Amino acid sequence: MIDIFPPSEPGLDLRKIDSDTGKAANVLSVQLGSLNHLPEFGIDLDYFLTEDIEFENESFQAYMIQVLTDNGINVSKSIETVESLYRKYTLSVSSNESNSKLVAR
Amino acid sequence: MSFSKEQGYLPVSLATIMDNIMVNFNTQFSTNYTTQSFQGTNAYKFYYAIAQELQKNEALTADVFLNLQQYIILTNQKISRPVNTNPGIVDKFLEEGYVASVKPMILADAGKINIAVDVDDGAGDYAATKTAIASLISQITVGGTVTEGGQSETIVLSNGQSFDFKFHLPNEIPIILRLTTTLSENNQVLVGSPEDVKLKLFTNINSRYRLGLNFEPQKYYNIQDDAPWTSDVTLEWSDDAGSTWNSTVFDADFDDLFTFALDDITLVES
Numbered sequence: 001m002i003d004i005f006p007p008s009e010p011g012l013d014l015r016k017i018d019s020d021t022g023k024a025a026n027v028l029s030v031q032l033g034s035l036n037h038l039p040e041f042g043i044d045l046d047y048f049l050t051e052d053i054e055f056e057n058e059s060f061q062a063y064m065i066q067v068l069t070d071n072g073i074n075v076s077k078s079i080e081t082v083e084s085l086y087r088k089y090t091l092s093v094s095s096n097e098s099n100s101k102l103v104a105r
Numbered sequence: 106m107s108f109s110k111e112q113g114y115l116p117v118s119l120a121t122i123m124d125n126i127m128v129n130f131n132t133q134f135s136t137n138y139t140t141q142s143f144q145g146t147n148a149y150k151f152y153y154a155i156a157q158e159l160q161k162n163e164a165l166t167a168d169v170f171l172n173l174q175q176y177i178i179l180t181n182q183k184i185s186r187p188v189n190t191n192p193g194i195v196d197k198f199l200e201e202g203y204v205a206s207v208k209p210m211i212l213a214d215a216g217k218i219n220i221a222v223d224v225d226d227g228a229g230d231y232a233a234t235k236t237a238i239a240s241l242i243s244q245i246t247v248g249g250t251v252t253e254g255g256q257s258e259t260i261v262l263s264n265g266q267s268f269d270f271k272f273h274l275p276n277e278i279p280i281i282l283r284l285t286t287t288l289s290e291n292n293q294v295l296v297g298s299p300e301d302v303k304l305k306l307f308t309n310i311n312s313r314y315r316l317g318l319n320f321e322p323q324k325y326y327n328i329q330d331d332a333p334w335t336s337d338v339t340l341e342w343s344d345d346a347g348s349t350w351n352s353t354v355f356d357a358d359f360d361d362l363f364t365f366a367l368d369d370i371t372l373v374e375s
Contacts, residue, residue, distance in 0.1 A: 001136055001137075001138065001142070001146075002134045002135075002136050003146045003147050003148050004147050004148045004151055005147060006147075014151075016134065022146060022147035023145050023146040023147070026145045026146070026147065026150065027145055030145075037119065037153070038144055038145070041144060041145055071142075071145055072141070072142045
């Protein structure tokens with residue numbers, strides 16, 4: 001879906017790109033309940049960071065993918081990279097495809 | 106965008122503004138966003154700031170309509186009530202900062218008007234106040250009316266003619282007050298201190314009682330608003346230094362004014 005993105009260099013116009021990555025980044029960077037006008041938008045990062053229970057990394061990964069799906073973003077691939085002191089998650093998103101053609105059997 | 110006679114201008118909600126933007130965005134870029142899928146996109150973030158500005162202007166527009174309505178109501182009231190009617194005279198005095206009352210008309214008083222004004226004739230600037238009041242009376246009473254009262258002041262009209270305009274000072278009746286409260290056995294709230302109770306009563310009477318009104322003792326202190334810890338309150342007044350106490354309504358003449366100080370309140374707790 002077409003979305004707008006910040007200019008590649010300061011001073012240039014905003015860019016229009018057919019991509020869901022902007023929305024995906026917004027979903028993952030907003031704490032749930034912190035937006036006044038969209039209280040149900042975002043992920044509950046505080047919960048994972050402050051709860052006493054230790055979570056499996058897979059749980060957090062699955063949670064991210066579930067929230068993204070709830071927001072209409074398809075995650076096609078999820079790669080976990082172990083760096084020296086942290087883990088990095090790379091999520092690939094793809095746009096929704098719709099097909100109204102009849103399938104012959 | 107809507108306007109109704111009853112409610113005035115109703116501001117368009119932020120959600121509606123964002124939906125309109127989304128519809129135009131869909132048309133412009135051939136996308137098929139819905140309200141849900143549009144939320145959270147960069148475009149939504151970008152346009153939300155603009156929508157907030159639009160919403161602010163919507164609120165300001167509604168505010169203008171509201172102020173205009175109030176202005177029209179006020180102007181209509183002024184047109185429909187000339188100041189020389191009895192309520193008009195009282196209102197006009199209030200506008201100028203005085204509390205006044207007018208004697209109810211009886212046949213014997215035809216052609217005469219009795220106005221009592223609550224001012225202190227012992228004050229240092231009373232001479233100026235008296236002239237101001239007489240001047241005000243000259244403007245709000247109609248020709249052919251004789252003003253009555255103990256206070257008189259000569260007012261010169263623009264053509265040089267001079268008239269005497271009169272008014273009454275309040276007939277001050279010094280009273281003392283006695284408030285009897287009974288503590289409720291079901292009380293769950295903090296009991297007020299005697300000083301607070303007296304001050305509350307004093308404030309209540311000052312705000313609810315003035316020249317021209319009957320003194321209605323049970324109206325100035327009630328259980329629900331002022332003393333939730335009590336099961337019964339009775340306010341009594343005495344105009345003979347405590348020999349007789351009355352809890353009944355004092356049917357006041359137009360110039361009768363009860364006067365009392367904070368120290369004149371006695372509190373009886375049982």
